[in-house]
Amino acid sequence: MRAALVAGLAFTALILPAHRAAAQADGPIHAAIASAADSMTLTGSATPESDDPQSPAPRVAAFEYSDAYRTRAKIHKYASFATLPLFATEFALGQSLYDTPSDSKKSAHVAIGTGIIGLYGVQGVTGVMNLLEAKKDPNPAGKKRRLTHAILMLASGAGFAITPIVAPGNRDELEVGSSSASTHRAVAFTSIGIGTAGYLLMLFGGK
Numbered sequence: 001m002r003a004a005l006v007a008g009l010a011f012t013a014l015i016l017p018a019h020r021a022a023a024q025a026d027g028p029i030h031a032a033i034a035s036a037a038d039s040m041t042l043t044g045s046a047t048p049e050s051d052d053p054q055s056p057a058p059r060v061a062a063f064e065y066s067d068a069y070r071t072r073a074k075i076h077k078y079a080s081f082a083t084l085p086l087f088a089t090e091f092a093l094g095q096s097l098y099d100t101p102s103d104s105k106k107s108a109h110v111a112i113g114t115g116i117i118g119l120y121g122v123q124g125v126t127g128v129m130n131l132l133e134a135k136k137d138p139n140p141a142g143k144k145r146r147l148t149h150a151i152l153m154l155a156s157g158a159g160f161a162i163t164p165i166v167a168p169g170n171r172d173e174l175e176v177g178s179s180s181a182s183t184h185r186a187v188a189f190t191s192i193g194i195g196t197a198g199y200l201l202m203l204f205g206g207k
Contacts, residue, residue, distance in 0.1 A: 063137040072126040079122050083199050086116050087192045098185055120157040145205045152198030159191030
């Protein structure tokens with residue numbers, strides 16, 4: 001294309017003076033032809049090339065997570081394996097204690113409940129700290145899913161923190177139909193349900 005343009009310019013440079021000279025000698029028709037040739041030359045020489053390559057897209061800035069982040073992520077992951085087994089055990093014990101109260105069931109129920117609260121303490125610290133560090137990442141993966149998981153688990157943890165406060169204080173209050181036992185049972189089961197939803201969201205939500 002450039003070779004043709006150069007040849008055209010050279011041809012015009014040689015022929016155009018002759019056209020102009022002929023125009024002066026032969027009259028207005030030849031003058032118009034010479035003027036048209038001159039206009040085409042100027043237009044062709046001013047046309048920019050349209051096959052310039054496009055500029056490359058800007059690169060996405062990389063973000064490096066800290067070693068502490070990776071350590072907390074491992075603790076959070078492996079500790080989470082105890083979540084559903086603890087929930088299932090506490091659910092079964094709580095239901096059994098509600099139906100047929102006994103001191104041994106109550107002791108086991110309290111022990112499992114304490115384990116759940118301890119698990120939530122570990123998961124809350126590691127999860128929240130990693131969530132805060134991930135906010136610095138300009139392109140985090142699964143941001144909405146992780147945020148929803150965190151909200152559900154924090155809500156569940158708050159429920160488990162309340163359950164000992166509303167727990168029955170003596171054996172008589174453990175009887176079926178008592179208001180304190182019913183409230184304790186409702187708060188505990190609601191917390192288990194919310195926690196299970198948050199756990200399963202993180203386990204299967206990204207697949």
